Amino acid sequence: MKKIQLLGIITCIILVACSTVPAAKIETISKNNIDITKKSPTQNPTITNNDMQNNTRLKIGKIRGGLLRIKADIKNVGETTANNVSWEIRITGGVLNRINVSFHGKNEAINSNTSKRIKTKRSLKLLFGVGRVTITVKVNASNANTVTKRVKGFVSTFFVIVFSRKSEEFFIRGDANGDGEVNIADLSYLANYLCQDGPAPDPLDAGDVNDDENVSCKDILYLADFLFRNGTMPPPPYPEPGPDPTPPKK
Incomplete structure (x- = not known):
């Protein structure tokens, strides 16, 4: 599957989840055994057939x-x-x-x-x-x-x-689901949190992908752009875990 096709799927999921229809249901992509492995600063994400979700936290x-x-x-x-x-x-x-x-x-x-x-x-x-x-x-x-x-x-x-x-x-910015990786599963997790009252990222700053001190749909778009369009990397702490170097805005 091409990156642009996969991005289209992600966009559809976000639009459906964030629509005004309260009964909209997000299908977690990891259930379909699709995963995007962690992206380094010099590598594009690759698709594997392994479900990397870690159920121990x-x-x-x-x-x-x-x-x-x-x-x-x-x-x-x-x-x-x-x-x-x-x-x-x-x-x-x-x-x-x-x-x-x-x-x-x-x-x-x-x-x-x-x-x-x-x-x-x-x-x-x-x-x-x-x-x-x-x-x-x-x-x-x-x-x-x-x-x-x-x-x-x-x-x-x-x-x-x-x-x-x-x-x-300590956390990794963009690792919304806390599994130690920044990948497609985090997009689904953020959409579920923002649009379906799902569990929040822990800590919440992990979901603040663009580091604007606010977790919103902008973070989903930022992360999708990074994963599939060689967009800007998440600000520190990324790619290694660490404390938030940015003081909260007053």
Whole structure:
């Protein structure tokens, strides 16, 4: 199938989904075993016959401080069990950058819609530094993409204080469905969200493909132009996951 034909199909889906007919139904393209693999800055998208949808998704919840330790909640928001889950918590910073310590751990599995709390061992290494720190939590599984969340904090004597309002969640701009790829499935996901009250991208910024601080049909058109017409790449963070470098517009 030629790219222009496939783009025509996408356009029809968007027009039908976003019409004034409330009963309009979006047929998810991944059900037809059509997928567009991730596009690098120098490659055109290619069509495969594999359904690349990943039904296991991990999410990092609240990060807490405590007595010489850090705690974090991990939730499997997907439909299948996350296997061989491993995690890393790294604390860096302090006065003269004297704090640089990391902790690792493993959980055999996290069932669907289940949360697990991870926590570091109490470390005397934190006694050798004081001041503002950056706390980075990274989690992965054998059947799920790596997720990362970063918060600011403060080490004071025996306690680690976390500033939860200053968290930074890592994501790929354009990866609306959170499967770690930017492809045709994200077009369908955005159309379903905008026109059929489907689930929102998580985080919402992942669906803000043109980075105008608003998720709208403009993002669907931007993504389609990028995938099929060699249009402009999504702004950072793309193609690798990272925090949003663009401050919200006031």
